[in-house]
Amino acid sequence: VRERSGAQSSIGFQEASGFDEAFRKVNPLGKVPALIMSDGTALLETTLIVRTIMEFGSTSLWPVEPDDRRQAEADVALCMGILDLGVAFFLESKRDASEQSAHWQERRLTGLSTALPTFDDAAVRAVKAPAGAAALAVYCTADWLQFRLADHVDWPGACPAVGALVRDLGQLEDIAATDPRLA
Numbered sequence: 001v002r003e004r005s006g007a008q009s010s011i012g013f014q015e016a017s018g019f020d021e022a023f024r025k026v027n028p029l030g031k032v033p034a035l036i037m038s039d040g041t042a043l044l045e046t047t048l049i050v051r052t053i054m055e056f057g058s059t060s061l062w063p064v065e066p067d068d069r070r071q072a073e074a075d076v077a078l079c080m081g082i083l084d085l086g087v088a089f090f091l092e093s094k095r096d097a098s099e100q101s102a103h104w105q106e107r108r109l110t111g112l113s114t115a116l117p118t119f120d121d122a123a124v125r126a127v128k129a130p131a132g133a134a135a136l137a138v139y140c141t142a143d144w145l146q147f148r149l150a151d152h153v154d155w156p157g158a159c160p161a162v163g164a165l166v167r168d169l170g171q172l173e174d175i176a177a178t179d180p181r182l183a
């Protein structure tokens with residue numbers, strides 16, 4: 001558990017396992033992430049958690065202009081969709097071989113590879129606001145894919161703009177500190 005004194009809210013981290021009774025008390029769905037606010041409100045969905053944390057900061061991560069804002073939200077949603085497919089593929093690949101569905105795994109991989117040109121388009125837009133929500137979403141999505149599915153999803157070969165964004169943002173200390181390989 002890490003406490004951040006002086007922050008508007010203290011943040012505690014708990015190890016998560018869907019089979020752990022204690023974690024089910026935090027999130028009955030047994031999923032991560034989950035954020036419990038100091039008033040007890042349970043935030044059980046990633047983008048809700050991110051939007052809530054954004055409100056603690058003094059700088060908005062969204063574009064001001066409504067069309068740009070909608071596009072940035074669409075790009076974040078695309079990233080979430082890619083992650084949903086990737087996580088589903090990754091979790092199923094961990095199951096006993098007899099429980100895995102070749103059909104569904106193929107369908108997920110097809111979705112991931114078909115989304116790569118659109119993912120790269122999102123990165124082209126996102127580099128224009130490198131500290132924005134869309135850029136952070138593209139970075140997290142690309143890095144997770146490299147961390148978990150590098151043998152299955154070749155965005156480095158297919159997405160030059162994503163590569164440039166990852167190289168640039170990965171140099172920032174705050175971003176580098178989120179590297180899951182350090183955990």
Ligand SMILES: N[C@@H](CCC(=O)N[C@@H](CS)C(=O)NCC(=O)O)C(=O)O
Nearest residue numbers: 018030031032033044045046047087
């Ligand atoms: N829509 C949810 C999805 C969360 C999710 O699927 N998390 C995965 C890991 S990244 C999980 O905890 N899976 C365990 C399970 O499905 O039981 C969100 O965006 O927060």
